[in-house]
Amino acid sequence: MTNNRSREEAAEYVLKTSKEHDVKFIRLWFTDILGMLKSFAITVEELEGALQDGMGFDGSSIEGFARIDESDMVAMPDPDTFDLLPWRPREHRAVARMFCDVLRPGGQPFEGDPRFVLKRNLKRAADMGYTYYVGPELEYFYFKQNPDDPTSPTTQVLDKGGYFDLTPRDAAVDMRKDTVLQLEEMGIGVEYSHHEVAHSQHEIDMRYTDALTMADNVMTYRLVVKEVALQHGCYATFMPKPVYGINGSGMHVHQSLFKGERNAFFDSGDPYHLSKIAKGYIAGLLKHAPEITAVCNQWVNSYKRLVPGYEAPVYQSWARRNRADLVRVPEYKPGKEKATRIEFRSPDPACNPYLAFSVMLAAGLEGIDKGYELPAPVEENVYEMNEEERLKRGIGVLPASLLEAIQLAEKSELVRKALGDHVFGAFIQNKKIEWNEYRTQVTEYELDRYLPIL
Helix, strand or coil, X not given: CCCCCCXXXXXXXXXXXXXXXXXXXXXXXXXXCCCCEEEEEEEHHHHHHHHHHCEEXXXXXXXXXXXXXXXXXXXXXXXXXXXXXXXXXXXXXXXXXXXXXXXXXXXXXXXXXXXXXXXXXXXXXXXXXXXXXXXXXXXEEEEECCCCCCCCCCCCECCCCCCCCCCCCCHHHHHHHHHHHHHHHCCCCEEEEEECCCCCEEEEEECCEEHHHHHHHHHXXXXXXXXXXXXXXXXXXXXXXXXXXXXXXXXXXXXXXXXXXXXXXXXXXXXXXXXXXXXXXXXXXXXXXXXXXXXXXXXXXXXXXXXXXXXXCCECCEXXXXXXXXXXXXXXXXXXXXXXXXXXXXXXXXXXXXXXXXXXHHXXXXXXXXXCCCCCCCCCCHHHCCHHHXXXXXXXXXXXCHHHHHHHHHCCHHHHHHHHHHHHHHHHHHHHHHHHHHHCCCCXXXXXXXXXXX
C-alpha cells in the first residue's frame, strides 16, 4: 500500500499488530515468472529477524517450468503489505501475510523477480515524471465441484444468468458478497461486483490505485475468490476460456499517468479530452500490442478467447464507444478530469500482473517517448469489416496462437527491455515448453472428428 511511512515505522506496526492479534504464522508471498503465487510460512518468533534480514529460500522455485539449478535467494518482506488472512481462524493464533521482494544473498535485487521487474519499469515512468495507475476488471467463472473428487472441478455452471442479471439468492450471490467483504478486510477497495455475460461468469472490480499495489492486489484477489468458492463447496477459475461456445474471461485494464495530483491524460481543449501524452500512450499500446500479447495472454488457452465473435478484441484499433476495439476511451464526464483513462481490453485474468503491467507501461511510454502518431478512431464494428477493408485502414491483428505470440515477443526489443534479460529468457523458454507439450496432445476434438473416418 502506498504511504509515507518509513520502513522502520512499517516494520514496527507489523510487530505491534501481530502481538495485538495473537498472530502465530506469517506467510511470505512472492510470484514465479508465470505469476503463480509462491509461499512459505514463518512463526511470529522469526518475524523481527525476517523484517530486518529477510528469509533464505531456494530461488529455483521462481523459474516456472524452466527450472534451473538450486540457488539461494532471500525473501525480504514488504511491511506495507502486511494483512491478516480473513479466511483463517482469528481465535487460537491468527495467520497473516506479506509480499516479498526477492534479493540475492548479498542484498541486491534478483533480476528474475517479477515484482522487481515492475518496480524497474515504474522507475522509468517516475524518471519521466509520471505515476502509473491501473484498475483491472478481472472476470472469472464459478463451477460446481465434482462430489467424488473435490480436487477435480467440473465445468457445470451455477446459474444461467447474463450481463448484470440479478439472479435469485444463490451460492454465487453469497460468494461475491463474502469475497468483497474479505477483500475489504484486507484493505483492498472494491467499486463494483456483478454478473458477467456468460452463464456463471462474474466480476469484482477493485478500486483504481498505483500499479505496484494493484499487482499485489490482483494476486490477493485471485486467491480470495478461490478460497471463498471452496468455503461454499464450489470452484472458481480464472482460466481464460473454460467453456466452448460462450464468452471467455478477460482482464480489461484501465490505466492513466499522473504528474503529481494532475492527470497527464486529460486535455480540456481536445475533442476526446485526451492530451498529447495520452494519445502517444495509446499509439504505443496499439503499435506494440502484438509483441506484448504473449505476456498479457500467456497460456495456450488464452488464444481460445482471443477469437472474433465473443467480445474479446483481436484487432489493433481504438474508439470511445465501441467495445469491440483493443483500446477503449471511456467518455469524459465534466468535473471528473482525474478519471480520464484508457482501457486496454485484450489481457486475460490468468496473466502475471507484474509482468503484464510492465509491458503495457513500456509500450505506452515508448509511444510518448518516440512521439507516435495516433491513428483515427474506429467507431464502426471492426468484426464486420472484411480483410481488405481492415488492411486499407491499417488495422492489424493480434497473434492467433501462443506460438505466434512467442515468436513476436522473442523478436521484440521492447519486451526484452521491459522484462530484463533474465525474465525475458526464462519466460520465452517457459512458453516454448508449454507450446511443445500442448502441440503433442491428442484432443477429444481430433478423436471425435477423425477416428471414425480416417
